[in-house]
Amino acid sequence: MKKVGFNLLLTIALIFxxxxxxxxQDVIKIYLNGERLSVPxxxxxxxxxxxxxxxxxxxxxxxxxxxxxxxxxVTGTGNNVTTKLIVGKNKAYVNGAEVNLDVxxxxxNGTTMVPVRFVAESTGWNVTWNGSTRSxxxxxxxxxxxxxxxxxxxxxxxxYTVNGTGTYAGYLELKGFPDEDKYRIYLKGDANSYTVSxxxxxxxxxxxxxxxQYAGQTYRTQRRDLHRYFSDKTWYNLGNYDYxxxxxxxxxxxxxxxxxxxxxxxxxxxxxxxxxxxKQTMPEPPSNITLTxxxxxxxxxxxxxxxxxxxVIEQIKRNTQKAFEETLSEEDKKFLQEWISExxxxxxxxxxxxxxxxxxxxxxxxxxxLTEILFEIKNVPARLDDRVVKQxxxxxxxxxxxxxxxxxxxxxxxxxxKDAGLID
Numbered sequence: 001m002k003k004v005g006f007n008l009l010l011t012i013a014l015i016f017x018x019x020x021x022x023x024x025q026d027v028i029k030i031y032l033n034g035e036r037l038s039v040p041x042x043x044x045x046x047x048x049x050x051x052x053x054x055x056x057x058x059x060x061x062x063x064x065x066x067x068x069x070x071x072x073x074v075t076g077t078g079n080n081v082t083t084k085l086i087v088g089k090n091k092a093y094v095n096g097a098e099v100n101l102d103v104x105x106x107x108x109n110g111t112t113m114v115p116v117r118f119v120a121e122s123t124g125w126n127v128t129w130n131g132s133t134r135s136x137x138x139x140x141x142x143x144x145x146x147x148x149x150x151x152x153x154x155x156x157x158x159x160y161t162v163n164g165t166g167t168y169a170g171y172l173e174l175k176g177f178p179d180e181d182k183y184r185i186y187l188k189g190d191a192n193s194y195t196v197s198x199x200x201x202x203x204x205x206x207x208x209x210x211x212x213q214y215a216g217q218t219y220r221t222q223r224r225d226l227h228r229y230f231s232d233k234t235w236y237n238l239g240n241y242d243y244x245x246x247x248x249x250x251x252x253x254x255x256x257x258x259x260x261x262x263x264x265x266x267x268x269x270x271x272x273x274x275x276x277x278x279k280q281t282m283p284e285p286p287s288n289i290t291l292t293x294x295x296x297x298x299x300x301x302x303x304x305x306x307x308x309x310x311x312v313i314e315q316i317k318r319n320t321q322k323a324f325e326e327t328l329s330e331e332d333k334k335f336l337q338e339w340i341s342e343x344x345x346x347x348x349x350x351x352x353x354x355x356x357x358x359x360x361x362x363x364x365x366x367x368x369x370l371t372e373i374l375f376e377i378k379n380v381p382a383r384l385d386d387r388v389v390k391q392x393x394x395x396x397x398x399x400x401x402x403x404x405x406x407x408x409x410x411x412x413x414x415x416x417x418k419d420a421g422l423i424d
Contacts, residue, residue, distance in 0.1 A: 027271075030043060030136045031137050043113075050117065063083075174186070206222070226255055342412075356380075359379070360397070384399035397412045
């Protein structure tokens with residue numbers, strides 16, 4: 001049967017006020033030997049050091065990467081070099097030798113971020129920073145080419161526009177960027193208020209049936225439905241993002257990698273190019289991917305067992321959660337049995353927390369005006385030190401800077417919030 005090819009159209013409505021544009025920052029770009037490094041989370045700058053997600057940078061440098069949840073240690077091995085960083089520690093190790101860091105590795109919203117200059121230079125690569133384009137250029141010692149600079153803002157010979165046609169009549173099509181053969185960028189408006197549409201023309205067939213394996217079983221699922229499951233944000237409630245990313249990549253291979261690359265261009269690179277064209281700055285936009293929810297997953301060679309994609313994906317989530325919990329230390333497990341996080345209160349019990357100057361208030365998450373206070377912890381200090389237990393209104397609480405899931409926030413004694421009638 002003849003297969004019909006589909007282009008994935010990703011449309012993003014971006015309407016910003018001038019004030020929002022002026023307050024935002026350009027996306028930081030990383031280049032390895034002239035090739036743009038695709039990262040699932042945008043790099044950040046802290047005290048003059050650029051931090052990037054650990055897995056893409058280590059693997060981009062040709063190294064294997066390992067994450068030890070119990071010790072919060074990142075280890076990269078390859079090319080006769082072993083590099084170790086410990087989250088929150090200003091000391092790292094290269095082949096066992098201690099090295100001082102200006103900024104340590106840290107966890108941001110569940111993603112382990114590492115200082116890119118240290119990681120690259122510890123493996124013998126060269127690093128330069130281009131401030132005008134906010135780009136990190138990394139080259140190997142034997143790289144003979146010329147590292148191309150990213151498109152300079154508003155240079156007519158690099159970025160320009162032509163009139164859109166067909167569906168995009170009335171838009172301008174952006175030209176002059178490296179991936180024109182993979183993506184088309186259309187914009188309408190000016191720097192104060194504009195709309196951007198990004199079309200993925202990599203030739204990805206969303207109707208293609210993808211064969212993948214899990215727990216010894218083989219499945220076939222339409223690609224568009226796998227994309228929809230990758231977009232499900234509940235994945236990222238299961239634990240450290242790097243652990244989830246590795247699990248999805250190991251299960252779905254190039255299908256997941258291609259989806260991440262498209263998401264990166266749609267949410268980072270594409271809007272950044274428009275930003276450069278307008279000589280302005282803008283926040284990273286969300287992707288707006290709409291895919292159908294009604295696919296079936298058929299077990300190959302086992303016709304008696306037929307399950308929906310939803311059932312299999314939920315099983316993967318449960319098993320991923322279980323596998324992640326197995327990486328927790330006994331101390332972490334004991335802590336989570338005794339203390340409940342504000343994230344769990346919100347997701348499991350639909351409770352929102354509001355911190356006032358001297359109290360912590362609990363509300364039902366479906367409240368819009370926040371007029372009905374369910375419970376209030378009073379006399380809360382303005383400053384809460386890390387893992388120092390306080391008590392108010394009969395409830396013990398503490399602030400945790402680096403919790404077992406690599407995040408931070410308030411934790412409450414489970415028995416106390418149960419006695420207060422907030423959970424069962």
